[in-house]
Amino acid sequence: MMCHRIGIPPISTMGLGRTDVSSPSRVPRPPARITVFMITPRHAFDDMTDPISPARNTRRSIWGARVALLLILAGAAAIRVHGAAFGLPDLNDADEPLFMMTAFDMLRGPTLNPGWFGHPATITFYCIGLVSLLVGGLGIATGRFADVDGFASAVYADPAILFLPARLFFVACGVICVWQVYRLGRKIGGPDDVRGRMLGLLAAALLAVNAVHIEYSQLIRTDVQASVFMLAVTLCSWNIFRHGRLRDCLFAGIFLGLGIATKWPTAIMALSPLAAIAWLGWCARDRAWALRSAVAFATAAIVSLLIASPFLLLDYATVMENLAGEARKAHPGATGSGFFGNIAWYVSGPLLRSFGLVGLALAGLGVAGLLLRRRDVAIAVAPGFIAMFIVLCAGALVWERWTVPILPFLALAAAWAICTALDWLRARFRRRLPGLELAVLALVAIPMGQSAMAGQAERLNDTRQAAAQWIRDKAPPGSVVLVEHAALGLIGEGWDIRFPLGTAGCINAGDALTGRIKYNEVEDKRAGRPVVDIGNLPPEVLPGCRVDYAIFTHYDGYTGQAVFAKEAGIYRSLAAGGREVAVFRPQPGVRGGPVTRIVQLAR
Structure with a gap:
């Protein structure tokens, strides 16, 4: 094992400032050197004539890496496209x-x-x-x-006419994330280009088969699209650390502004470029440059944010109202349990599901190794992702989708752990051990791929679609059916479909669609309630919701929690005198969705 020192040239050669040698009062400073500790096997940077060195950068290896990257990207696209039409024409995701x-x-x-x-x-x-x-x-x-x-x-x-193309757009965003992770992995790999490509390919492959990332790449949401901008900010941050160029500060600010206009938490990623700027300014003892760069970065972020979303200022009152509505302390099925309880929930839930036990262990080791042994990564890459995870765990709510931005960093950490361990083995036994990366990748990626396939099977066989099929098979034609999810497939098939809409009570879904209902109408009727469902109906409108059958998809989320006693009571009040005729429960790897109950009501 050896410790490598990577020197950063003096500021005058980086375009950060000028050293005036004509003035006797201003003596050029000696080259500022930033020491970056990278603990790697000695042979990783040996001369290319070393018979066991992996640093041979031949044309064949370059084209092999390109082909491998294309295969990974094609696989990432294929697995995300498959099943992207899940649920349609019904809409299972509430957002x-x-x-x-x-x-x-x-x-x-x-x-x-x-x-x-x-x-x-x-x-x-x-x-x-x-x-x-x-x-x-x-x-x-x-x-x-x-x-x-x-x-x-x-x-x-x-809706499938438009929903499917829109979902495919977000599939493309997910594939872009995989490509960005490859680029970042190449940079983290170090001076050895062969090792960098291998690290990038491993990280990209791990993200390509990540179950949680696949799931949210198939949804019309902000999470994966915001991740594209977060990774772009991180790539610029790395370039700031390595080259100290003002243009990288400007690009980092532009991407940050676009990311914030997509999802507010992107602002946390500002920590990475700011840390890189501060580090360079301190090492080169040029606080003026650091201040100018930080101001340029912040200015670019603010300007790009306001150009992308000018109505954040022009419609400020609506912005504050919406933010107040998003700041909730409790949510059915998503209420947190304190900082450490939330950590346990994220690690044992979405992170374990998406990486598997071996992959998550490697990611943990990789995070520790990168923070302790790679100062460049600890300064230019890690701050934003680490802060993001801390903020998630400190929140009042927990959501699986909130882990999407940190999945690329964990994939990179796992890939780094694999490369470092295998380099140590090769140095220890003085053998090339060809194909070892592929073997370890298979050990990690196969369980991850199985989890991803199970998740897709669950989305394609959802409890809500099973309940809708029960209505088709068992409910007499002309029955009035109350649904909580957008069961659009039942409209026009011989049943009178009703939907709960806050103060409006249970509206006729077919009439609402024919009248082309607008979202601001929905917002007015929901009156600030967190969920549009039966539990959030005012008690005075319940008599108008007496129907033949009611499909409860949110009821179990309210039961057993004292904070939601009122909402659970609304369900029980509506179902009083009726009988439960069917229950559809999720089954891991077979059927997804919430517990869905069909109740035949007493009219």
């Missing part, structure tokens, strides 16, 4: 209709003001709007839709 309705309302306006800033999701709304324009324009050009009105009517009758 997908929010994003789609808001973007569609912007087109109908037309307006650039989303009117909702909870995430804030402005970039997401604009992207969905562009997808909608492309789908509608192509449909009109090919004669599928007569005009814009015909396109709108078709989308409300069959």
Whole structure:
């Protein structure tokens, strides 16, 4: 094992400042050297003539790495495209209709003001709007839709027309994340380009088969799209640390602003470039440069944020109202249990599900090794991701989707742990041990892939679709059915479908779609309630919700928690005198979704 010292040239050669040698009062400083400790096997950077050195950078190895990367990206795309139409025409995710309705309302306006800033999701709304324009324009050009009105009517009758292309856009965002992880892995690999490519390929492969990342790459949400900008900020941060260029500070700020306009927590990633700037300024003893770079970074971030989402200022009152609505202390099925309890929940839940036991152990070892042995990573890469995880664990709520931004960093850490361990083995036994990386990758990736396949099987066989099929098979034609999820597939099939909508009570879903309901109407009727479901109906509207059958998908989330006693009581009040005729429960690897109950009500 050996400790390598990587020197950073003096500021004058990095374009950060100038040393005036013509002035006798200003003597050039000696080259500032930043010591970055990288504990690696000695042979990793040996001369290329060493017969066991992995540093041979031949044309064959370069093309092999390119082919491997293309295969990984193709596999990442294929596994994310497969099953992307899950649930359609029903909408299982509660937030997908929010994003789609808001973007569609912007087109109908037309307006650039989303009117909702909870995430804030402005970039997401604009992207969905562009997808909608492309789908509608192509449909009109090919004669599928007569005009814009015909396109709108078709989308409300069959949301899959627009939802599937929008989901494929987010699939593309997920694949971009895999490519970005490869790029970052190459940089972290060190001076040995062969080792860098291997580390990048391993990290990309681990993220490509990550179950949680795959799941949220198939949803119309802000999480994966924000991760694209977070990784872009991190890549710029690494370049700041290595080269000290002002342009990297500007690009980091631009990507940060775009990321914040997509999802508020992206702001945490500012810690990485700021740490890199501060470190260089301290090592080179040039505080003026550090201050200028930090100001340029912050200015670029603020300007890009306001250009991307000017209504954050122009519609400030709505922004504050939406943020207040997002700041909840409790949520059915997502209420946290304190900092350490939340850590346990994230580690034993989404992180274990997405990496498996071996992969998560390697990721933990890799994080510790990178923080202790790689000062460059600890300064330029880790601060944003570590702070993100701390903030998640300190929150009042816990959500699986909130782990999406830290999954790339854990994949990189696991890949680094694999490369470091295998380099040690090769140095120890003085053998090349060809194919060892692939063997270890298979050991880690196969369980991860199995978890991803199980998750896809669960999404394709959801309890809510099973309940809808029970209605088709068992409910008499003409029955009035109350649903909590967007069971659009039941509309127009002979049943009167009702939906709970806050102060409006149980509305006719078919009439609402025919009338092209707008999202601001939904917001008005939900009156600040966190979930649009039966539990959040005012008691005075319950008599109008007496139907033949009710499909409860949120009831079990409220039971057993004293804070939700009122909501659980609304369900019991509505179901009083009725009988439960069917229950559909999730089964790991077979069926996903919440516990779904069908109750035949007494009318």
